[in-house]
Amino acid sequence: MxxxxxxxxxxxxxxxxxxxxxxxxxxxxxxxxxxxxxxxxxxxxxxxxxxxxxxxxxxxxxxxxxxxxxxxxxxxxxxxxxxxxxxxxxAESTIQQFLFFYIFNLLLFMSLVDIEIKEIKDSYQLILLIVTIIIVSIEKWSINNYIGMIIISLPLLVIALITKSIGGADIKLFFTLGLLVKTKGIIIIYLLTIGFASIFAFYRLVKENNKKEEIALVPFIYLAFLIYKYFEKHLLVCLTIWLT
Ligand SMILES: [Zn+2]
Structure with missing residues (x-):
């Protein structure tokens, strides 16, 4: 109820x-x-x-x-x-529930903007980063927050600099969310994002024969994060088993 x-x-x-x-x-x-x-x-x-x-x-x-x-x-x-x-x-406390709710709604907003104009303002990213830092500060910082920040975003940045195939907004999101959900969390979110985006790309290729148009990745990052939040414990166990 x-x-x-x-x-x-x-x-x-x-x-x-x-x-x-x-x-x-x-x-x-x-x-x-x-x-x-x-x-x-x-x-x-x-x-x-x-x-x-x-x-x-x-x-x-x-x-x-x-x-x-x-x-x-x-x-x-x-x-x-x-x-x-x-x-x-x-989330553990009421303040964390509100802050997480803010982050999810901001990601939903960014997804809608990304789908239409594929351009995410840095001001939205900055707000997301600030709210994330507040949540992490409440929870307590650990080395995994720092590793989470770069484990996905840094390789993506290198790939983006070489191939120019990944948007800067997506990399910034992986950076901030990595800080929030730490190393294992961001690996799961990355894998889910790639999975969802691939299924969508395949669907569009078959259905609309549309190969050229770039895919907006922010909605998939948002959905991956949402699913991660619902099944956090199960997904972390799965990743640990898979890695060992
Ligand atoms: Zn009308």
Missing amino acids: ENIFVFFIGTIFGSFINATAYRVVRKIGFIFERSCCPVCHHQLSFLDMIPIVSYVLKQGRCTYCKNKITKRYLITELLGGINAVACWNS
Whole structure:
């Protein structure tokens, strides 16, 4: 019951993040403007903005123009809920739960921006790094925090300098998340990221025959981190067995 409530609160954040990313990418002000339908621009009422419920009841269509609303709304609301449940059940103290929730939502926001414009501002990365440093300082620093920072990001940086095939934003994310989840954690997140991105690349190749377009990696890093957070203990055991 508690998880359902936490999930619902999370969906509200998911909805807000979706709207914020949409407006940031299109450089629309969002403080004084009310939400509106992206097709007919009709202002949305309170009943149109209940996360997931409105989408399902209206069968994914706008109340006013009946045009289809993209699944992005439903997916980000669901992910906001999943973010909240992951943090609620895993972090040790309330302050850590909030800080982790902030990090997950920031990563969701960065994913939405990356999918659309493939450009992540350094200011977002800096906020992520600062929140991470606060969490690590609460938990206590260890040598594994430092190794985690560079074990993936440094080889990627070398590859990027030689081949220019990896985005700087992805490397910075592996650096910060490595600091947060330490050596084994970041190896797992890296492997999951590569796995998800490969499946997606293969799917796109078969389905759309699209070889050229670059893949936005931030959404996969975010999903890998989310899955890591849910199954942290099991995944760490699996990695240890695999390495020995
Ligand atoms: Zn509409």
